[in-house]
Amino acid sequence: MAESHSETEQKNNKNMPDENKKGKIKPPLVSVIVPVYNVEQYLEYCLNSILCQTYKKLEIILIDDGSTDSSGKICERYAAKDQRVRVIHQKNAGLSAARNTGIEEMKGEWVGFIDSDDYIRCDMIEKMVKIALKDGSDITLVLHKKTALNLEFRRSGIKENDPYPEAGAKKRSAGMLRKKYDRRDFQIDILSGKLAMYSHGKLYKSSLFESIRFPEGKLYEDVPTTWAVSKLINKASFLGEELYFYRQRIGSIVNAPFKPGRMDQVYAAEAIYEEVKGDEELEPIAASRCFFSAADNYSLVTKEYSEEAGYLKDAIKKYRKGVLRDKRAGKNLKLMAMVAGLGPAPVRLLGKMYKKKQSLSH
Numbered sequence: 382m383a384e385s386h387s388e389t390e391q392k393n394n395k396n397m398p399d400e401n402k403k404g405k406i407k408p409p410l411v412s413v414i415v416p417v418y419n420v421e422q423y424l425e426y427c428l429n430s431i432l433c434q435t436y437k438k439l440e441i442i443l444i445d446d447g448s449t450d451s452s453g454k455i456c457e458r459y460a461a462k463d464q465r466v467r468v469i470h471q472k473n474a475g476l477s478a479a480r481n482t483g484i485e486e487m488k489g490e491w492v493g494f495i496d497s498d499d500y501i502r503c504d505m506i507e508k509m510v511k512i513a514l515k516d517g518s519d520i521t522l523v524l525h526k527k528t529a530l531n532l533e534f535r536r537s538g539i540k541e542n543d544p545y546p547e548a549g550a551k552k553r554s555a556g557m558l559r560k561k562y563d564r565r566d567f568q569i570d571i572l573s574g575k576l577a578m579y580s581h582g583k584l585y586k587s588s589l590f591e592s593i594r595f596p597e598g599k600l601y602e603d604v605p606t607t608w609a610v611s612k613l614i615n616k617a618s619f620l621g622e623e624l625y626f627y628r629q630r631i632g633s634i635v636n637a638p639f640k641p642g643r644m645d646q647v648y649a650a651e652a653i654y655e656e657v658k659g660d661e662e663l664e665p666i667a668a669s670r671c672f673f674s675a676a677d678n679y680s681l682v683t684k685e686y687s688e689e690a691g692y693l694k695d696a697i698k699k700y701r702k703g704v705l706r707d708k709r710a711g712k713n714l715k716l717m718a719m720v721a722g723l724g725p726a727p728v729r730l731l732g733k734m735y736k737k738k739q740s741l742s743h
Contacts, residue, residue: 408438411506412489415497416479417456418446423498424455430500432463436507441466442483447473477595477602484590492587494580498628505624509584512618516561519614525582525625562617571611572666573709578607582625589613600642604649639681644689650674668703669710676717697721
């Protein structure tokens with residue numbers, strides 16, 4: 382026999398923090414938006430990691446973006462067994478459109494985005510809500526761990542068929558375990574890459590999305606969206622624990638050969654640069670982001686994309702001096718900027734070496 386709404390609420394409240402049970406703080410509803418497209422191999426693991434959350438007051442919105450495999454049926458099965466799960470089926474329109482559908486439908490005071498081939502630790506949302514309420518923040522961030530194929534199960538201590546991922550979260554250095562930000566410092570750290578631009582691994586006040594949507598038909602959609610959010614917040618909180626597990630699959634944009642769509646990475650960085658140009662502190666940081674985006678793509682571009690290659694060469698030349706003025710730029714990036722003075726060819730070589738080193742380290 383199905384539980385009534387009131388019975389479910391009583392059951393869920395047992396897992397609320399003590400201060401909530403005493404009536405001091407009413408636990409807010411958190412909307413979890415999960416775009417789904419042809420991920421039948423990973424979807425159940427993702428959904429199990431959401432349903433196992435110690436924070437129970439959730440609204441889980443699954444957007445089936447025109448899947449042609451069994452993903453849609455898996456979504457419906459989960460909706461049938463947990464009344465917090467709601468499924469919306471739509472024609473394939475892309476990740477941004479699916480997230481935007483979820484934004485239009487959400488009812489929570491807070492919202493988080495989880496990609497359907499990723500997964501989260503069972504206490505992630507509870508930790509984020511506690512920090513957000515304690516700090517009075519508009520957005521809370523945790524660390525994500527990049528994983529590849531099935532290697533993450535061995536490295537994180539999670540068994541592949543374990544529906545409840547509760548591996549011990551690794552922590553960054555003690556100095557970055559917890560940090561509070563005002564708007565300016567938050568913008569500096571996301572622009573410099575100290576904090577990730579990804580939309581996942583973050584808990585947002587839903588009101589931030591009253592005027593913001595993900596750009597549809599674009600790649601690297603998280604960059605303009607996160608930047609737009611940064612202009613609206615007053616406070617942000619960071620927790621240096623790996624609570625979000627991000628799979629990099631073969632065929633994903635970050636692992637794919639160069640295609641013209643990758644230029645969106647450069648265009649998004651340049652749009653921010655134009656916006657902050659003239660700001661003595663932010664302009665060189667934005668230039669570094671533009672330079673890295675151009676160098677990253679130039680290391681991959683092939684002869685058949687001569688127009689894009691020309692654009693990237695010009696961008697490398699345009700932004701290299703900004704990198705040298707950027708006090709926060711890393712040694713490798715500054716080396717690439719110095720070498721770029723000799724021409725784009727050495728930048729391509731260094732970029733390829735850097736990518737190879739990164740792939741071996743994961």
